[in-house]
Amino acid sequence: MIVVGGDEPLKKKLLVVDDQVGIRILLLEVFATEGYETFQAANGRIALEIARSHPIDLVLLDMKIPGMDGLEILKQLKQYDPDIKVIMMTAYGELDMINQATDMGAVMHFTKPFDIDEMRLAVNLQMGQGTATRFVGNS
Incomplete structure (x- = not known):
């Protein structure tokens, strides 16, 4: 963990992108x-x-977000920061979109409704606590 000036460790930063407010608040x-x-x-x-x-x-x-879909957001995130880790979430389980997201650098995907404990484990693993399997969910 990174420590600045002997004070508190820097917190890792997580961004939740979803048009459903309930999902954002929960996560x-x-x-x-x-x-x-x-x-x-x-x-x-x-x-x-x-x-x-x-x-x-x-x-x-x-x-699936109105306006700019997740694949376009993923593409632009990766252009800005190629090392950023992205876990995709979908309620649709569309295999072609999941494959495209993986090809574009998404590390995992979850199918909604997802198990929050599995999501917590996956995020903690991706944040440096070990490794996780590529796909988790109901697909």
């Missing part, structure tokens, strides 16, 4: 209690603004 509460600095965005424009102004470590990204 923010869960991951704030895990010790992460959490951010939220309801659309792609806000997500990209946050990613440009904060060094985000991991993004939980919904595939």
Whole structure:
């Protein structure tokens, strides 16, 4: 963990991108209690603004967002920061979109409704606590 000036360790930063406010609130509460600095965005424009102004470590990204879909957001996030980790979330389980997201650098995907404990484990593993399997969910 990185320590600045002997004070508190720097918190890892997590961005939740979903147009459903209930999902964002749930994930923010869960991951704030895990010790992460959490951010939220309801659309792609806000997500990209946050990613440009904060060094985000991991993004939980919904595939189906009005305006700019998850694949376009993923593409732009990776252009800005090729090392950013992205876990995709989908209620649709569309295999072609999941494969495209993986090809574009997404590390995992979850199918909604997901098990919050599996999501917590996957995020903690991706944030440096070990390794996780590529796909988790109901697909």
